[in-house]
Amino acid sequence: MPTELEELVGFIANPSQQIRLVAIENLVPFSTSQPEVFKADKFVPIKNLKLLVKDHPQISEHVITILINLSADQEVLENLATDEKFLDTILGFVVLPNEPNANLLSMLLANLAKWDAFQSILARKQAPPKELGSDDLVMNQLMDLFVKGAEGTYNKDADYDHLSYLFADLTKHAELRQYFVRKQDYDGVIPITKLKVFTEHKSHVRRKGVASTIKNVAFDVPSHPAFLDEDDINILPYVLLPIIGNEEFDEEETMAMLPDLQLLPPDKERDSDTAIIQTHLETLLLLTTTRQARDLMRTVQVYPVVRETHKKVADEGVREACERLANMLMRDEEDTATQAPIETIAGDGDDDDDDDDDKVVEV
Structure with a gap:
């Protein structure tokens, strides 16, 4: 017979948006204290959570928080970081100028970079929002998000500081280091020069991630x-x-x-x-x-x-x-x-x- 917690996890797939919201809100603490419950039935709860990233922003805020916490588990991390459709979803959302959960998505991406195969992001492409002024290379889009986020000129709800942690983890790989020192065709700028100006920024997260990225490069x-x-x-x-x-x-x-x-x-x-x-x-x-x-x-x-x-x-x-x-x-x-x-x-x-x-x- 399922426990109350297992029943609560089951409600995240409920057709009622209000019921999903209540269930997700109450599940956030358990994503750190009892992560195993989310891996039941061959990761069905994780599958549902990945779908709910597209739900109402109030729901997706808690969903992303749960996924951030659960990504500390290596099995969950692999499940998330190797799901191409899921990556398409979060990368598509994080670059939107009106995405209210962009900072949480930045944190999630930083965690996913701890999976070695995530370095394939270097080859990933998507159409950029015209407001971003970037090209179709995802890495260039993330770099431009990070730069514009420092002044709050792109998304009023996001500073994208945690993307610096993403860059730090990615630059453990030689191929990604090459990206950071190679002039990009779309703007003629070397990516690492976009980061260096933040070594004395007011944000501790930004300074720390940038310092680690520079060191790795x-x-x-x-x-x-x-x-x-x-x-x-x-x-x-x-x-x-x-x-x-x-x-x-x-x-x-x-x-x-x-x-x-x-x-x-x-x-x-x-x-x-x-x-x-x-x-x-x-x-x-x-x-x-x-x-x-x-x-x-x-x-x-x-x-x-x-x-x-x-x-x-x-x-x-x-x-x-x-x-x-x-x-x-x-x-x-x-x-x-x-x-x-x-x-x-x-x-x-x-x-x-x-x-x-x-x-x-x-x-």
Whole structure:
């Protein structure tokens, strides 16, 4: 005999819209506490929920919330991320300028990206709304949504901040990294340059996702010259600014820094999230892969920024990242086995000369 919860799950397929609404509202808490009930009868409840994404916005709001919660389960995640018709539905809705649940759909997409096969989104196409001004490539549409969402100029109900988490997960894959560093035909812009301007955005979600995306794309070493070229991607100022506070540098150091770093206001604050600071430091560490990049960073005085960050941020992860980066910048290039001592940011007495020091784990 079915339990009350099982009966409630059955009501989500009821012909009455009011009954469906009441059932869905009451089921939201169970999507985290008892997810197994939604997998009954060979995932019939999940099948019904996927259909209800098209229901009245009040219903679909709760439906999407439930699917976001349930996607933490690997079986449900696979079921959702491999359903092409379902993906067509949510991708078609998320780009609409009047979609009230666009932010929730962005969160769901970010979760679906955790399924490796979801990277096939790179080849997916759909007709864009004329208001978006994009082409038919879904990735370009999502990128344009993210940019316009920052100013609230596209959809009054959405900021699309969680798309940054989608980008971060997608860029774990080499093919997607290539997308982010390749100029797009429809607007002549390199996608990563659309993201870099948000490293100091007011939204914590947006800053965190963008930082992780930039770091993951930086694993593509052949793109490093473009990353560092002021006339190309020019990533350095956007990665350095979030880790700089209101400290004062001596005149010689300041004058050699990048122009964007020379005239900062006295109330300049570094990012409040130490995890984001660490991510940017790890991006810089990745960019030290080539001698050319290390020499450039020395010339524009990246080391003093790292030195002061190490002094001011009392976080073990940040301090360790600072030490690794400083060692890369200060080492003797004529004898790469020898690293110059850096008393100003020495560690806390821990001798860590592990061979993994120069490695960074992807987000």
